[in-house]
Structures are given as structure tokens and as C-alpha cells.
Amino acid sequence: AAAMVSQFVSMVGALQLFIALISAVGIGVTALWIFDSTAISVVQRTKEIGILKALGFTGSDVLLLFVLESALLSLIGIAAGSLLSFAISLYVRISAFGFELRPLLTPNVLLVSTLLPLLANTLAAYVPARRAAALHPVEALRYE
Structure with a gap:
């Protein structure tokens, strides 16, 4: 019996590692x-950026605008994805080993599954946002 429990625990550990790797790839993509x-x-909003800078927006303002826009879109996607995946997990209720597995949603799981993608996406938006912040207003207004 102890060998079966040990084998089951190692299988669960391998499954958790696999799920973590899939999640990491998803966050990276x-x-x-x-x-x-x-x-x-x-690139598409170069002229708008030039207008904003001509109106007095600083590079930091433009940077913040793009980063916050990205963070907001990420939060909307994270919320929609979380709700959809939780609803699907409630519907499916995978049955294995003679007992029902229910979705586990703890505050830690919710926090990590929200903050990791949000942080990754916000950092990913930072580099192009820096390019927008560095644009000179006159050059940006000339851009076609």
C-alpha cells in the first residue's frame, strides 16, 4: 500500500510540473x-503620440499610458480566462480513481495566476512603450 501511495504522489508531482510548464509557455507566448x-x-499611433507630446505630455506620461493600457487589457483577459476555466472545470468534474476531483481555488492560486501573467504582460509592454516615450514630437507629427 505504501508503494502505491508513493507512486501516486510521484505521479501527481509529475502532473503538477507538466501543468506548470504548460502555464509558463502560455504566459511566455x-x-x-x-x-x-x-x-x-x-507605430500606428505615432502621430497621436506626437500630438500628446506637443500638448505637453512628458515621456513618462506616454510610457505610463501604454503600460497602463496593456495592464488593463491583461486584467480583462485574465479575469475572462479565469472565469471561463473555472466554469469549465466545474462542468467537467473529472472522475479518476473512483472519486471526483473538484477544482481547487485558494487565495494563493488566485493571486499567483493573476499576478504572474499581469507582471509578464506589463513588462512585455514596457519596451515598446519606452520607444513611444522617446519619440520627439516634431518627428512624430511628420510620420506618415
Whole structure:
């Protein structure tokens, strides 16, 4: 019996590691997507950035604008994804080993699953946002 418990515990540990790796890949891909989207947004909104800077916005203001926009979009995506995945897990209720597995949502799980993607996405938006903050108003207004 002790051998079965040990084997079960090692299987659960391997499954947790696999899920953590899948999550890390997902967060990385999402961060790259945010980086790309923010970089494209900076290019598309170059004239608007020039107008904002001509009106008195500082580089820090522009940087904050892009980073906060990215953080807000990330929070919306995290909330929608969390609600959807929780609803699906309640619906599926995977049955294994003769007992029902229920979703586990603790404050720590909620905190980590919210803060890690939010931090990764906000950092990914920072580099293109710095480019936007460094634009000179006259050059930005000339941009076509």
C-alpha cells in the first residue's frame, strides 16, 4: 500500500510540473503577443503620440499610458480566462480513481495566476512603450 501511495504522489508531482510548464509557455507566448501588439500600436499611433507630446505630455506620461493600457487589457483577459476555466472545470468534474476531483481555488492560486501573467504582460509592454516615450514630437507629427 505504501508503494502505491508513493507512486501516486510521484505521479501527481509529475502532473503538477507538466501543468506548470504548460502555464509558463502560455504566459511566455502571451507576453510576446503583448510585446508585438504594443509595438504595432506605437507605430500606428505615432502621430497621436506626437500630438500628446506637443500638448505637453512628458515621456513618462506616454510610457505610463501604454503600460497602463496593456495592464488593463491583461486584467480583462485574465479575469475572462479565469472565469471561463473555472466554469469549465466545474462542468467537467473529472472522475479518476473512483472519486471526483473538484477544482481547487485558494487565495494563493488566485493571486499567483493573476499576478504572474499581469507582471509578464506589463513588462512585455514596457519596451515598446519606452520607444513611444522617446519619440520627439516634431518627428512624430511628420510620420506618415
